[in-house]
Amino acid sequence: MTDPVARFIGQAQRSGIVAVCDHASNRVPDGIDLGVTRETMEKHVAWDIGAAGVTERLARSHGIAAMLAEVSRLVIDLHREEDSSGLIPTTSDGILVPGNIGAGRERRLADYHRPYHAAMESWLDEAQPGLILSIHSFTASLESAPTARPWEIGLLYNEDDRAARHAIRLFGELGITVGDNEPYSGKQLNATMNRHAEAHGRPYCAIEIRNDLIAHERGQARWAAIVADVAGRVKLAMESA
Numbered sequence: 485m486t487d488p489v490a491r492f493i494g495q496a497q498r499s500g501i502v503a504v505c506d507h508a509s510n511r512v513p514d515g516i517d518l519g520v521t522r523e524t525m526e527k528h529v530a531w532d533i534g535a536a537g538v539t540e541r542l543a544r545s546h547g548i549a550a551m552l553a554e555v556s557r558l559v560i561d562l563h564r565e566e567d568s569s570g571l572i573p574t575t576s577d578g579i580l581v582p583g584n585i586g587a588g589r590e591r592r593l594a595d596y597h598r599p600y601h602a603a604m605e606s607w608l609d610e611a612q613p614g615l616i617l618s619i620h621s622f623t624a625s626l627e628s629a630p631t632a633r634p635w636e637i638g639l640l641y642n643e644d645d646r647a648a649r650h651a652i653r654l655f656g657e658l659g660i661t662v663g664d665n666e667p668y669s670g671k672q673l674n675a676t677m678n679r680h681a682e683a684h685g686r687p688y689c690a691i692e693i694r695n696d697l698i699a700h701e702r703g704q705a706r707w708a709a710i711v712a713d714v715a716g717r718v719k720l721a722m723e724s725a
Contacts, residue, residue, distance in 0.1 A: 494549035496611035507532035534698030541708035638663030640670030
């Protein structure tokens with residue numbers, strides 16, 4: 485299996501800040517036909533629009549080493565547990581994904597999901613970071629359930645809200661509209677951080693940025709700078725607690 489599941493930018497500093505981006509790519513590997521249009525592959529159902537750009541800028545401009553996924557979540561959602569019903573979606577936000585009906589679950593787990601998480605585990609074990617940033621984006625309104633989502637950024641968490649509490653306060657002090665476990669709850673959707681952060685006692689911020697704010701390079705640069713600043717202050721606050 486030589487198909488890339490992730491790419492890395494920068495050198496992780498021990499006890500420093502690192503960033504991961506599970507939905508960075510809309511790439512469909514050769515040999516997989518999802519049966520959807522090219523237009524669908526540019527939508528939020530295929531990847532987190534703008535999240536890769538923010539994560540890349542965190543690494544290149546702010547010295548925060550990063551790991552970015554290289555497979556579309558319509559192929560397999562790397563931010564789901566192996567037994568999740570949404571692991572290989574047959575529909576997403578009302579869009580049918582016919583190529584996933586009857587798809588070989590074990591093959592995709594072996595080819596993409598397990599190598600991705602094994603690589604992340606090894607990377608984090610070596611770096612022993614002081615703070616993990618999990619970078620995602622969300623759409624302002626789902627097509628299948630068009631309810632406005634007013635937040636500019638959201639902080640998600642499951643049981644460990646140590647870093648999130650500081651981040652919610654600090655983003656709020658900047659005049660940003662912040663969601664506390666919004667637009668959805670980390671109690672239900674926190675698979676990667678449950679596995680690689682909470683299970684090891686590692687502090688983390690699972691960050692959701694509204695994708696219309698980061699769809700273009702200017703917004704990606706702006707939000708990367710904001711996130712990097714807040715992340716640095718979160719880490720300091722936790723170290724001095």
